[in-house]
Amino acid sequence: MSENLEEVIKKNKIVVRDLMKVYKRGMKEVIALRGLDFEVAPGEFLSIVGPSGSGKSTLLKLLGALDKPTAGSILYDGHSVTLLNDRRAMLYRRQKVGFVWQTGNLVPGLTALKNVMLPMRLAGAPKGPSAQRAKLLLEAVGLEKRMKHKPHQLSGGENQRVAICVALANKPELLLADEVTGELDTETAKMVMDTLKTMNREFQTTIVNVTHSPRVAAYADRVLRIRDGLIEGQKHTLFGDISEVDAKGRLVIPETVRRLAGIGKRVVLKITGEGLLITPLEMEESNHQEQQSSAEIA
Ligand SMILES: Nc1ncnc2c1ncn2[C@@H]1O[C@H](COP(=O)(O)OP(=O)(O)O)[C@@H](O)[C@H]1O
Ligand SMILES: [Mg+2]
Numbered sequence: 273m274s275e276n277l278e279e280v281i282k283k284n285k286i287v288v289r290d291l292m293k294v295y296k297r298g299m300k301e302v303i304a305l306r307g308l309d310f311e312v313a314p315g316e317f318l319s320i321v322g323p324s325g326s327g328k329s330t331l332l333k334l335l336g337a338l339d340k341p342t343a344g345s346i347l348y349d350g351h352s353v354t355l356l357n358d359r360r361a362m363l364y365r366r367q368k369v370g371f372v373w374q375t376g377n378l379v380p381g382l383t384a385l386k387n388v389m390l391p392m393r394l395a396g397a398p399k400g401p402s403a404q405r406a407k408l409l410l411e412a413v414g415l416e417k418r419m420k421h422k423p424h425q426l427s428g429g430e431n432q433r434v435a436i437c438v439a440l441a442n443k444p445e446l447l448l449a450d451e452v453t454g455e456l457d458t459e460t461a462k463m464v465m466d467t468l469k470t471m472n473r474e475f476q477t478t479i480v481n482v483t484h485s486p487r488v489a490a491y492a493d494r495v496l497r498i499r500d501g502l503i504e505g506q507k508h509t510l511f512g513d514i515s516e517v518d519a520k521g522r523l524v525i526p527e528t529v530r531r532l533a534g535i536g537k538r539v540v541l542k543i544t545g546e547g548l549l550i551t552p553l554e555m556e557e558s559n560h561q562e563q564q565s566s567a568e569i570a
Contacts, residue, residue, distance in 0.1 A: 277289075280311060281347055281350045282350075283311075283313065284311040284312060284313055284314070285312050285313060285314040285315075285316070285348065285349065285445070285446070285478050286311060286312040286335065286346065286347065286348055286446075286478075286480075287311050287345075287346075287347040288308055288309060288310050288311070288335075288344070288345070288346050288347075289309055289344055289345050289347075290307050290308075290309065290343060290344035290345070291305050291307065291308040291309075291331070291334065291341050291343075291344035291345070291346065292305050292306060292307055292308075292341060292342045292343040292344050293305040293327070293330050293334065293339075293341050293342050293501075294342045303501055304327045304330040304501055305327045305330055305331060305334075305341070305344075305501045305502075306500070306501040306502050307344065307502065307506075308331065308344070308498075308501075308502070308503055308506075309503070309506060310496055310503060312478060312480060313478075314476075314478060315472070315476040315477075315478055316478055316479075316493055316494065317468070317469065317472045317478075317479045317481070317491070317492045317493045317494075318478075318479065318480050318481070318492055318493065318494050318495075318496065319481050319482075319483060319488070319489035319490075319491065319492035319494070319495045319496070320332075320480065320481070320482045320483075320489075320495075320496045320498055321482075321483055321484065321485070321486055321488075321489035321495055321496070321497055321498070322484065322497060322498035322499055323484060323499065324484055326498045326499050326500060326501065327498060327500075327501040328450070328451075328482040328483075328484075328498060329450055329451075329482065330501075331482070331498070332448050332450050332480065332482050334346060334353075334354070335353070335446075335448055335480060336365060336369050336371060336448050337353050337356055337361040337364050337365055337369075338365070340354060341354055348364070348368065348446075366395070366442070367442075367444075368444055368445050368446055369444050369445075369446050369447075369448060370438075370439030370440055370441075370442070370444035370446070370447045370448070370477075371439055371447075371448050371449075371450075372432070372435050372436055372438075372439045372447065372448070372449040372450070372452045373435075373450050373451075373452070374450060374451040374452060374454040374455060375455075377435060377438065378423045378431060378434060378435060378438065379423075380422065380423050380424065381422065382422065383419065383420050383421060383422055384410060384415060384418055384419050384420070384421055384422075384423075384426065384430075384434045384437075385403065385406050385407065385410065385419040385420065387423075387434055387437075387438055388405075388406035388409055388410060388434065388437045388438050388441055389402045389403055389406045389441070390438070390441075391438060391441040391442050392405065392406070392441050392442060395442055405441065406419075406437070406441065407419065409437040409440055409441065410434070410437055412437075412467075412470060412471070412474065413433040413434075413436060413437060413467045413470075414433070414463075414467075415430060415433055415434065415437075418430055418434075427460070428455060428456055428460065429456050429460030429461075429463055429464055432452055432453070432456065432460075432464045433463070433464060433467050435452070436449075436452070436464070436467055436468065436471065440471055440475065440477065443475070444477065445477065445478060446477070446478045446479075446480070447468070447471070447472075447477050447478070447479045447480070448479075448480050448482075449468065449479065449480070449481040449482065450482045451482060451483055451484070452464060452468075452481070453465060453483065453485070453488050454483075454484075458487075461485075461488060465488060465491040466491075468481065468491065469491055479492070525550070533550070533552070534552050535550065535552050536552055536553070536554065538552075538553035538554075539551060539552055539553055540552075540553055
């Protein structure tokens with residue numbers, strides 16, 4: 273890689289490289305992310321837009337350390353999120369990240385005010401200052417008259433704004449939002465997005481907002497388009513498949529890859545500095561003919 277990764281890390285809050293996620297459903301593998309590279313600057317408001325099934329929620333879960341990637345890395349302030357153990361992942365989520373999902377994560381029995389106070393109280397903050405900050409946040413999203421209402425007494429848009437306040441209660445540096453306007457009408461969606469924008473400006477919270485709506489995405493400073501687990505415009509570094517080595521060391525090489533690499537029934541394995549080099553046996557036998565047709569598996 274020719275980039276100066278250290279420089280990139282220094283300039284950015286988040287640096288994502290070669291991020292891949294493969295889910296297993298019984299015998300079948302679903303490749304949700306096929307190798308993503310991108311950065312998020314400190315205080316940036318980034319939208320990730322893409323059709324349903326393109327890997328957006330998967331990506332957000334990995335950014336929030338709610339799941340681990342199959343390969344690749346996420347660096348947050350230069351530290352690997354993907355290598356955190358369970359305890360440290362929990363601390364990262366608690367101390368750095370706020371989440372807002374499509375369906376509100378509010379406690380039904382509590383008022384808006386109490387809902388926003390809850391994460392602060394759980395983190396050990398005293399009652400007075402927690403209430404004060406909760407009020408400040410709710411005022412910032414225009415809900416000063418709704419603080420004593422419970423979720424069922426509030427509209428969808430109001431609940432989403434309360435949820436944003438809950439996510440921001442403990443002053444996270446990073447806010448991850450997944451389709452938060454998915455079930456809202458245009459007018460309400462606008463209000464919620466304006467709220468995110470205000471929070472981004474006022475508290476310098478870095479935001480990654482995932483949506484399938486280009487109109488919603490346009491609220492951000494920058495938009496990344498993702499399709500079939502790849503960022504549009506980025507070249508596909510994989511051959512279209514990831515292979516897994518089973519307990520006996522067996523490896524399935526997809527047919528297209530075998531064809532491209534000229535691999536037949538017998539191969540020669542060689543360990544190189546970059547990984548494993550698999551060369552067709554026929555070619556190895558006549559290897560004075562300098563043919564370059566091989567597959568490398570890192
Ligand atoms: N837990 C899971 N197990 C198996 N497959 C999954 C799981 N989560 C997501 N997928 C699959 O991964 C792909 C990407 O899903 P997702 O990240 O939810 O996309 P999006 O949020 O863009 O709609 C889809 O094909 C989906 O079916
Ligand atoms: Mg999703």
